[in-house]
Amino acid sequence: MKxxxxxxxxxxxLFVAAVGVVLGVWALLSDSVNLLVALVAALVISGVxxxxxxxxxxxxxxxxxxxxxxxxxxxxxxxRAKEDAE
Numbered sequence: 513m514k515x516x517x518x519x520x521x522x523x524x525x526l527f528v529a530a531v532g533v534v535l536g537v538w539a540l541l542s543d544s545v546n547l548l549v550a551l552v553a554a555l556v557i558s559g560v561x562x563x564x565x566x567x568x569x570x571x572x573x574x575x576x577x578x579x580x581x582x583x584x585x586x587x588x589x590x591x592r593a594k595e596d597a598e
Contacts, residue, residue: 530554
């Protein structure tokens with residue numbers, strides 16, 4: 513679960529950074545800031561950015577999930593074979 517915490521933390525950090533950048537640029541260019549539009553823009557920016565910037569942590573998380581699924585499937589198959597033998 514370490515990979516999950518790392519990936520989630522990095523996604524949140526990227527989103528907060530995007531919110532800061534969007535709000536900062538918007539405040540420099542305009543007198544008033546529409547918070548909802550700024551949050552949506554930051555969400556889109558951080559989503560696209562995470563696709564490129566967080567590829568390594570996402571791959572590590574996917575490998576961990578795949579390993580867990582394989583172990584669970586193997587255990588399930590073992591239990592089913594044991595039950596069939598009885």
